Amino acid sequence: MLKSFVVPSSEVPGYSSIYRHPDYSGGTFNGKFADITTLYEIFKAQVKNHPKEHFLGARTYFHRTNTFGDYEWLTTTDVDEMVDDYGSGLDQLFAAHAPDINDETGQQPLGIFSNNRPEWILTELAAFRSCRYSVGISDKAGIKTAEFYICCSELEVLICSMDKLPHILERIEHTPRLKVIISMDKLDCSKPTPFTREFNVETISELKSKATSLNIVLTDVAQVIEMGRAKPTEPTLPKPSTYCTLSFSSGSTGMQKGILITHGAFAATCRASYLGMQQRNVCHLSFMTPSHIFDRFIIYAFMHDAIHVGFSSGVDELLLSDMQALRPTVLATTPQLLSSVYNKVVSATIEANGVVGILSRFAYKSKLSRVSSGGGFKHALWDWLVFGKIAQLFGGNLRLVIAAAVGLKPDLHNFFRAALSCNVIQGYGQTENMGIAVMQRINDISTGNIGIPSPGFDIRLRSIPDMGYVATDSQCPRGEIMIRSKGIFSGYYKAPEKTAKAMDGEWLATGDIAQLNPDGTLKTIDRIGNVIRTALGIYVELEPLEMIYSTHRLVDSILIHGTLHAYDLVAIVVPRSETFVPWAQNIVGNKDAELVELCKDERVADTMTEELRALGSRAKAPSKAVIGAVHLEPQAFGEIDREFLTLSLKLRRFKIVQYYDSVINDLCQKMGNDIDLQIKTSGNS
Structure with a gap:
């Protein structure tokens, strides 16, 4: 049974059928709070x-x-x-x-x-x-x-x-x-x-x-x-027609754009997600900057039925302390943060040695089986022995985690469902539609997808022939995500030509590529602006690869890049110091060697390359998207230059690539490849 509603006779050449939320198949969502328009x-x-x-x-x-x-x-x-x-x-x-x-x-x-x-x-x-x-x-x-x-x-x-x-x-x-x-x-x-x-x-x-x-x-x-x-x-x-905010795009793939949003559009998106998430009397920790649309979207969405907004202390190292002091019921976050916590928690539990590791692995397998069979998110014994301590890191009171932006890896998704004993759902949206246009339903226990259209949102796919994506494929439609709803931006500030480029009639062209799964859910698989073509003639989607490799216990953050005349990919890796330093000291045979020195050692970089290639093989990364060389960077990207991160903490790729231009050249020469930094950046960024 399809989880999305397919609008009859809505397929046209070059586009898939139109998909909607099954409870709002008429395309509107009148009813509760319909009179609230700002x-x-x-x-x-x-x-x-x-x-x-x-x-x-x-x-x-x-x-x-x-x-x-x-x-x-x-x-x-x-x-x-x-x-x-x-x-x-x-x-x-x-x-x-x-x-x-x-x-x-x-x-x-x-x-x-x-x-x-x-x-x-x-x-x-x-x-x-x-x-x-x-x-x-x-x-x-x-x-x-x-x-x-x-x-x-x-x-x-x-x-x-x-x-x-x-x-x-x-x-x-x-x-x-x-x-x-x-x-x-x-x-x-x-x-x-x-x-x-x-x-x-x-x-x-x-x-x-x-x-x-x-x-x-x-x-x-x-x-x-x-x-x-x-x-x-x-x-x-x-x-409803007056503006409520001028927000700026993340700038992850190009120059930032001012995005004009009306009260009516923002209110419509907030109400749609409120109806979809079905949460009342919410306690929310605001830690993602309110200048980024996602945090405000959460605040106004849950304001429909009472929200208590506790603001973080503003100190990154105290984020978990803020959660423990507030004990939020809903956590709106990014996959990057969950990945960071995942690395630390997993190394101390299911990847640990001895009795702790054995017990944690057995508990996780048992808990995951319970969740997957529809038995619920809680387990009295294992929550008490193992997972309750992890849940307490987040305050111990969560009933919903919402992860937006890049999709969660299934292993990470399942782990947090088991560890936090609550709903963990994925969503998809952009500043231009000011929230979550596609979202998993509450109690959906599937992984590897971003869900179905939110109430009041029409979604379809547009074919991108140059990249081999066909939206009319009856087996697996694939193409650019197109969005139509009342919750769409009014235009880019003083940039009518960019506004026209972003719209296809009344449809917002997102620049993100998705496939429609057989069950009617969507899965993001590519980005028009974040694609590299290698010397093998294949297009490599970078962000999903980075999500795979960022889960390695030695990696804090990673940027992967490729060139038109290089067969393999290169990676700039910021190591996770607490695990990396003792590991690297063992390689060089010096227990006193410090982080900066270890990052310069070619033996360490070569071994890290092998580690990442092994992880890619285990995670079934594309066989032709292989990391061939690694540069180890002892400083976090944001410490080198705050402009390297967007407001939502995504990597601002084009700036980082410019900064590491000579490093990337050296890495490619090390692999024996010529250099030609030609990035495929066609389409809406």
Whole structure:
């Protein structure tokens, strides 16, 4: 029985049939919450239905010891009152210092530059109250990237954490339109946060003086809220057709693009996924930057039926500590994070030596058999003996894990279902459709697929003959994923030609290649922009290979690349130091050798190449997609250059390839191949 509904007589030349969610086969999803058409209305529904619930929370910060405690909360009513005052204060600031309307959008943008914290969502909701739209800038973005966002979106008012102030003021000539900067942290230093540690009354006074000399209005959120409380303004509420955000594409395959999204489109996507995921009274840890659309999508989707949003401490090393303090019920994450945790946990359990390893392997086999046979995700004995400790790493309260972006390997997918004793589902979406357009159903225990169309989404495949993909194949349709729904972006900011290229009539062309499985689920198999053609004349899909090799116990992260005149692939590998160092020391016969020295040793690199080739063979990687040489990089990609990672922590491939150009040449020469770095980048990026 097909899991997707096939629209009768919908196949046309060059395209597959149209597929829909079986419960919404008519293509619409009227009913519950159909009257809610903007993100602000979603928020107001939570205010009405859950007024005293915990809503936005952050961990208590102890500045003397630079440590974090339990979560402190604002209720929905608290947030509603603050949003009203905050919005009134913003009205006054815009009227006095930045009254101009953006010619492209007919609205005023409001920039937000910080890590995950309650003030982020408070600011966006306050913007919505007066029909403004947000422009999110990731805390992990370098100052040059931030300046690109500020200039590209023509921002005049920016809200940021205090640590950003010196950098912005120092380089103000690069953002000439900026007129008002609002600090999320109090400028009187009365409430220390992790972002005020380097500041005191004297340094703040210097910042104020510098801002005055530059003709920049500098204030803080607390003062803006007080302004609004003293002089309330009437709200100007958004409509479905007005913009809620200008978000930027990841830039993993090319120049970042500004993506305009309306309230109506975003609200439709959030409601569709809420109906698909069937979760109520959710507790969510916000750790993926809100400037990336996925985190906000989760927040607004579950706001339909009450959500408690606990924001992470912002320290990567404390992420598991944040989970244990919050005990979330839903975890929205990326396969990259799960893969990282998987490597550490598996080495201590099912790959361990002795009694621990024997017991863990038997428990895992028993638990997986129970899950696969439909017996449920829990097992009293094995959860108590083995898996309960793993679940406690994530807070011990999870009932749903949602992994978006690149597909999960089946082994990893099954492991977390067994280890966390809960639903682990995959989904697929892009910023252009602002969430999850394809998603596995709750209690679907299959692996190796991204699910079926979300409610209200039409999905079909378009043939890509140049790459050998035929969408009309009756046995296994394959082609580019095309999406049609109310939840589609309005266009790229000031780039109509790129908008036209991304659309095929009313269909969004994603650039991702999928195949339709016999059961009606979809599986991503390729990417038009992330494909390498080797000297053998074959196209190699890179991201699935990287997912395979990133599970190796010695690998922290990996970038795989190939060339038109090289038969084998090359890899830039950042080792996982805790496992790699003792392993490599054994190879060189020196127990005192350190990471940097070991990465330079050719014997270590050659042995690592053999390790990866063996893993590829075990994982049944394509036989003609072989890693022939490895360069070991002791620094994490993000430490070398923050621009090497997208806001969702995916590798920004073209930048890394440029950086390692000479290294890749040397590796290919080592393999005895000529060099020609020609990357197949046709299609929408």
